[in-house]
Amino acid sequence: EIVLTQSPGTLSLSPGERATLSCRASQSVSSSYLAWYQQKPGQAPRLLIYGASSRATGIPDRFSGSGSGTDFTLTISRLEPEDFAVYYCQRRYTFGQGTKLEIK
């Protein structure tokens, strides 16, 4: 079974800064199956990125995804106050443990 490991566990940044979140797979995976989600307290997860780099409908272009093989990245180019949340990567039926993006 492939394991997804996200890093860092917590990322402390200020609005306006750039955020880089990592998702590493325990073995090489097809980028077609790699997705990213955002979850705010008390809410269901929201799909941000699918196919490693395609933005879901309505997702601002400050969110971008990249990577291949075992290493994938979610980048938020310029943080807005509403971007502080927990982010999960997913491949097929497996989720990473999440990265909490908090305000510094």
Place this chain on the structure above:
Amino acid sequence: QVTLKESGPVLVKPTETLTLTCTVSGFSLSNARMGVSWIRQPPGKALEWLAHIFSNDEKSYSTSLKSRLTISKDTSKSQVVLTMTNMDPVDTATYYCARCIVGATTLPYYFDYWGQGTLVTVSS
């Protein structure tokens, strides 16, 4: 407009069986490119996938929970039902149903729509 809504008990006792229903709208459970999964999240913890049902009624289950789970669907009612037997306090979690986009080989790609979730507490 695609929506999913979970319903079921908020409190179950240890050893009881949990039955949750996901009622969907805006898409058909017979669409070959879509399926529905159940995913749970214990308080303060990560997401855990539980079970999935495809349009052709094929099912997949979490390896660790397979013996306790049953997923089924009623296409005419647009409902997907999950049962989990022998509930334990560690099963306390918010349970979500989510629509899954599926590839030609029926492998899941991503979950594009989620229900609001229902918190189930297991306690005597």
